[in-house]
Amino acid sequence: MNTNDCRKLIDLFLDDELPLELNLEFKEMMFSDSALSAEVAESRRTREAVAAGYANDGMREDERQRVFARIAAEVSAADINRAFQLDLPLSGQFQLPISQ
């Protein structure tokens, strides 16, 4: 197995995508192979660092309110527009009287 294959296997292991038997075997290999164990630890550390680096990306309350206000404003404008269109006279009953 070359380095690339080994790293792909590590990715599958960390993604929890290895079949059960292979997963158990991989764990046993980690106990007996310190280089493999170090590779797994390094990959895990990178993932944790990435997750930590992006941990505080949630929406703040003011942002949540602003976004919703914008959506609500456009929805109500569209609703008013739609209601106005529905209320428009369809049969000309509001036409100006034609003088006879």
Place this chain on the structure above:
Amino acid sequence: MQEDSSAEKRLLQALAGGDSSAIGALYEMYGERIFRYTYRMLNNRSDAEDATAETFLRVIRRSADLRADGAFRTWLFRIARNLCIDKLRQHSLLELPHDASYGAGEDRTALRVAVRQALNDLPSDYREPLILCDLEEVSAREAADVLGISVPALKSRLYRGRRALRDKLGSALERAL
């Protein structure tokens, strides 16, 4: 989860039937995730606000096409992604800077900055799968659908992206330990 998906189904049916008030509940369900995703794509909170609002407005505008078949979330991410790509194109034309602070009032440790810089420096082919799968925790199948590629292609990009990120972060990680 079951409740969530049946609630989502009801909301989508209501929206498709012209009840625009359902968008409030859908925003409650997905607003936070879409904001996080767009912020991670754009690195600018103000742009992420715009993209999040526009994502939901597009949902309303296209509500007649909605199908409550479980693919709504993928569709939502796809809309958000297209908006982000448009914004990134505008930025590259206008040369607008990213949020220098990556959000005011947050911890700005060297590692945090290094991580974000390293991810931003990756080609988008690698960056996007990493954002979807490792940060948004979207499944490989769903991420592949959002990006319009096959699952094997997604996995290959994910693998290469993780490698590249690890190489870039190597020294920063050692310093942080």
